[in-house]
Amino acid sequence: MGNVIGIGASPKRKEDQRFLTGRGNYVSDIKRPGMTAGVFVRSPHGHAILRGIDKGAALASPGVIAVLTGEDVAADKLGSLPCGWGISDAKGVPMKEPPFPMLAQGKVRFVGDMVAFVVAETPEQANAAAELMTVNYEVLPSVVGVLEAVRPGAPQLFDDVPNNICCDWELGDKAAVETAFRKAVHVAKLSLVNNRLIGNPMEPRAAIAEYEPGTDRFTLWTTSQFPHVVRFLMGALVLNIPQHKLRVVAPDVGGGFGVKQFHYGEEAVITWAAKRVMRPIKWVASRSEGYVSDRHGRDHVTEAELALDETGKFLAFRVNTLANMGGYLSTFGPNIPTNLYGPLLGGVYTTPAIYCNVKVVFTNTVPVDAYRGAGRPEATFVLERIVDVAAAEMGIDRVEIRRRNMIPKEAYPYQTPVLVQYDSGDPMGCLDGALVAADVKNFGIRKADSARRGKFRGLGYSTYVEACGLAPSRFAGRLGARGGLYESATVRVHPTGQVTVMIGTHNHGQGHETTFAQIVSEKLGVSFENVDIVFGDTDRVQFGMGTYGSRSLVVGGAALSKATDKVVAKGKKIAAHLLEAAEVDIQFEAGKFSVAGTDRMKTFEEIAGAAYVPHDYPLEVLEPGLEEQAYYDPVNFTYPGGCHIAEVEVDPETGTVTLVDYTAVDDVGTVINPMIVEGQLHGGIVQGVGQALYENAVYDEGSGQLLSGSLMDYCMPRADHMPMMKIATHSTLCTHTPMGVKGCGEVGTIGSPAAVINAVVDALSHLGVTHVDMPATPNRIWRLLQNASLPVAAE
Amino acid sequence: MKPFAYHQPGRIPDAAKLLTSIEDSKLVAGGMTLIPTLKQRLASPPALIDLSRLENLKGITDDGATVTIGAMTPHAVVAASKLVQAKIPGLAALASMIGDPAVRIRGTIGGSVANNDPAADYPAGVLGLGATVVTSTREIAADGFFRGLFETALEPGEIITAIRFPVPFKAGYAKFKAPASRYALVGVFVAKFADGVRVAVTGAGSGVFRVPPMEEALSQNFDPSAIAAIRIDTDGLTSDIHAEADYRAHLVTVMAKRAVDAALS
């Protein structure tokens, strides 16, 4: 039966063979015959009226083949870049959805907005010509912050979007919350900013487009997390290309983190232009270009209030948020700070009444959309911060207040007041495990040791839950999704018994080629090496919604599991015929079909052979071949969660925060490959630590310039920022996914920012510090200490 | 990157001649600063004159009272040099804090000093030690060399060939790294000589500068406590998204104390 490597094993990742030997195949590695080079001309202004574009000098520049602008887009009557979600306000009024032209028309609305596309024989010639473009801008004042954008008199991005408010969204029972607040013994209040982030995948975005006149077909190679969705959005809604005439390929992709799960204007422009010039075109973004065009993440300003009774029980939670959308609505934009935020405000607690209002706001910044965690880190941060604030104000221990409010294990399934129903979980178990792993009981000794060295030490908790495995289509449809969110898998068993899987998710660092092969190896009893996973090509893979929202294993893996079940079911029919037994008597185990209670059996390979050489085969009732397909639409979200504990040391002299220890005990359901899960946790936590301590996308109010526009000014977390992490799982099984999996791709990013900031505040609490905004930079901490220590000095 | 001609002269006079005869041509040493500006099309010199084949520009020598480092000596070589570690350990430490391993292997002392980035480390060492910049035509004292924001006393066509450092009694460098770039948000070099102490600050303003009140205090008493209460004025200090001027001023004192500590240890 060969080398079965199944669920629970940690084989080395299959895909690393090619990645580590430099044999990956990324978009920019691909060369097409006669390929040309494309360069985008981008707005240097945050907000301006386009008074005219002079292409003349660029067109006359050596090697230039075409120069295209918004006027050409309009002349060809192409569609606007679509938004995949339509949300509504409390009265049911749909969000404002101004057009998002693929090349700017009339106005530019952020630095980086595209105004022209230059195609030339070489990248050098395209760049040189782009520099010769004369664009006449009438510069307008920019507004970049949400608070500023909704103020009377603020610059208006769109004529028909008053006060720049796209949608005034709400969730929850406002009246019940107000009643509960009136009864409260204590109300904790917190104002906070959730800092704006830039994804920075290692591979910048890139695309190649080609048109074949012979077949009237387009091919787009693109750095995408969801090629089928790009085919649909771009083909059906923007360029009017029939689906069967458009192939979208997302080959190896060097990291996404959400940044590559949108349909970008660059993809549409290059595909459209490829037919106009009748030559393949390649565009590869520079890192700097990525900074002003990759969709950004987070960017909230929030006021929160938590009502408590005298024992510290949460009575109600009220949250008012302004969420930045940037200059236009990106693919998932308005969904992130609403549907992926409000429903998570219950956390792991029994809070009976919750109300959330989110004003979704346009500003002169890069469009904001999903970034690893997408909405849930923001919700977790608000909730886990205010729990600490309440605990401090009421003089209750931070762990104790969490315990008093936690949903007990026995109470699952648990219906929250904000739409979602948690199917399973054990937050208390995760907390208990983390307290031990983090050696919390000896924290006092470590704190005293830090104090001897002149440092302040702090401990921070985050007991959190998230919703992933996006998503149950019917539910999502009610919330405003304009597409389905199921997944599909095809299991192709070859005549010799090896297996090729075609799956609609996309692997760009998550280890799918390994994890999915383990599932097939386990379920079909075939060798791990004999399973290949194919993804990222609309011509090879039947359909798929792609990878985001920690959905690949949860939804895609479920489809795969169902498809393998179908293979086994058909195999049993074939075996029953060959073994002259009744189908009900056939058992399948460890790669063998056998007649129960006998030693008569056929191997998986023999059955595959019989299916493709059907000489002795029930052709009257069964089709030859052994290939099965399944689509899976989840019945609920999954709810991974856990407890993260951060330990920090603050140098009061410089304000530097050092993360000295980190513990995460997470409930991710069934673990297929522990090594990969641990890796996902590591990466996710580092990204969350990045948000908490280092990363910040800063725009200049007025000019709309991105001040943190390169790695010189945008601080990514690095290996030397991190201590060794203690990662463990404490799993309860998801009750509705076939394998009990819950997903692990985003938990690290969701749980960690609150843990880190809570630790920083704890370290400084003796000075009266009650909150620190992210990122907790040395300058910011020093400033807090300056302000905090003044009254102390005056005593 | 726009096309350019590439020259690799073998003698300093040839290099100087190319530099003056080809208008807007540029010297390239380690290329760590120059090449990225070419890639971003921020500069497009018609010709690059590579210094890597020139004789006598690499290596470290000492004559007892001074240590001389050739302009083309990479940071990694200075950091690992037994000679520098023995004579001016603070300078070896400074070199070891520049950038990352790749940058230290390619980047050179001559390139760094010629570039005079306001947040670079070497200018603090050169000014703090009162070194002499040796060029193809003359010798320039550090005090007259750095002229603020990427400006130096170098004339067109002039090539740095070496930096000559007087050996101090004690010297130390403390650097507060800018979070993203890891250049100096504030770096302070402190050196104690027979005739007094020199304190040079990089990163805090538009160019490296000395701090006379700290020099006087440390000349009296070479101990961190001597300068703990000295706060430099925020006038002329940089404020940006990473640090406001008053925070930088505060860090100058903190880093100066730590530099003295380093010199004493």
Ligand SMILES: Cc1cc2nc3c(=O)[nH]c(=O)nc-3n(C[C@H](O)[C@H](O)[C@H](O)COP(=O)(O)OP(=O)(O)OC[C@H]3O[C@@H](n4cnc5c(N)ncnc54)[C@H](O)[C@@H]3O)c2cc1C
């Ligand atoms: C990622 C990164 C991180 C860095 N971090 C730091 C840091 O932490 N601290 C720091 O101090 N620096 C840092 N640097 C800069 C680095 O130290 C460079 O090596 C240095 O600034 C320039 O040296 P170079 O030899 O590479 O010069 P080049 O890039 O080759 O040249 C720089 C300039 O100097 C001129 N030039 C070069 N040699 C001479 C000469 N002999 N005579 C006259 N002119 C000359 C060139 O014409 C050019 O204008 C960093 C660089 C990078 C890329």
